[in-house]
Amino acid sequence: MLSGDEQNVLTQLIAARKNLEGIKGKDAALDEIAEKFAENLLDLQDLASDLSRYMSALDADPRRLEFLQERKAAMNSLIKKFGKGSDRMAAYENLITEAESISRHIKDLQGGDSRVAELEAERDKAFVELKRISKVLSQQREQVGEKLGSAVTKEIRELSMPQATFKVKIVVGEGERFSEFTEYGIDEIEMVFSSHSDGPLLPIAKAASGGELSRLMLGIEVVIAGSDPVGTYVFDEVDAGVGGKAAIEVGRRLAKLARETQVIVVTHLAQVAVWADHHFVVAKNESGSITESSVIRVADADREREIARMLSGQSESEIAQQHAKELLALIRS
Numbered sequence: 115m116l117s118g119d120e121q122n123v124l125t126q127l128i129a130a131r132k133n134l135e136g137i138k139g140k141d142a143a144l145d146e147i148a149e150k151f152a153e154n155l156l157d158l159q160d161l162a163s164d165l166s167r168y169m170s171a172l173d174a175d176p177r178r179l180e181f182l183q184e185r186k187a188a189m190n191s192l193i194k195k196f197g198k199g200s201d202r203m204a205a206y207e208n209l210i211t212e213a214e215s216i217s218r219h220i221k222d223l224q225g226g227d228s229r230v231a232e233l234e235a236e237r238d239k240a241f242v243e244l245k246r247i248s249k250v251l252s253q254q255r256e257q258v259g260e261k262l263g264s265a266v267t268k269e270i271r272e273l274s275m276p277q278a279t280f281k282v283k284i285v286v287g288e289g290e291r292f293s294e295f296t297e298y299g300i301d302e303i304e305m306v307f308s309s310h311s312d313g314p315l316l317p318i319a320k321a322a323s324g325g326e327l328s329r330l331m332l333g334i335e336v337v338i339a340g341s342d343p344v345g346t347y348v349f350d351e352v353d354a355g356v357g358g359k360a361a362i363e364v365g366r367r368l369a370k371l372a373r374e375t376q377v378i379v380v381t382h383l384a385q386v387a388v389w390a391d392h393h394f395v396v397a398k399n400e401s402g403s404i405t406e407s408s409v410i411r412v413a414d415a416d417r418e419r420e421i422a423r424m425l426s427g428q429s430e431s432e433i434a435q436q437h438a439k440e441l442l443a444l445i446r447s
Contacts, residue, residue, distance in 0.1 A: 128155070134148035245289050248289055252301050259283075269336055273332065273367070274329070279315065280307050284302070286301055304317060307321045325351075336370055345375055348379075352364060352386075353383045365383075365445075388442050422435040
């Protein structure tokens, strides 16, 4: 319509522009209109050229269109017959995934002996790499285990077990058979303990008493607190069998552990209780037919009296209260 035949729109507009140019200078208002007409005609000619180039570049192959329409119909038929779900695009993508999986499976079945040999070569290569990585892991474990043993031993010797020793025992497997490997490597790891300098190192469950086990666990947790994901620890009578300076050290380590996670401690020792950020008193009332328990938070002067009671059994004792103030002041400093 714009430029296709002899009587197209552009030809007629060009003729109109020539007629306007022929009367140029007769009327100023008409001259202004003629000038705008000429400018707009130039823009229209540019647009016509753009349209012509665009249409020349089009791939208007009827056979290609027919092929694509047939392909679309085949895909719709495939989705309708084998697709799952109401989402057509998701069903189509699932069909592609299943087809690729089936193709690989057929390839494996058709490969015969050559495919088996290829898979065995891949297996052997992977096993060599597995053995290399497992040895590196074992070496790292031995290094870290030695550091952990030394650090925990240092901690527990400050907790009224001056002759105790803790070690991490690592037995590295030969790693020549697949059956030796687990998801954790080929190492057998055991934590061993002795409470005496000349005592044999035995598994913790066989070597540590109840009180020793609590303090040993405290020492381990203090050492690994930064990397341990446990959110809350509950220690019940972790200070059993200790007193004096050792009790102070137990409290100090509980407070250190509390910097990394929440720690709840049940204790009868004032030297441990003074380290707490929050102090609660559990009291029983047996005056009636039913025994009742209550939990009361104490702070400031009430806490000083409770610490005094834990020290001497007499909350009103001036000497005990003075000792309580000294203990609390020591911790705060």
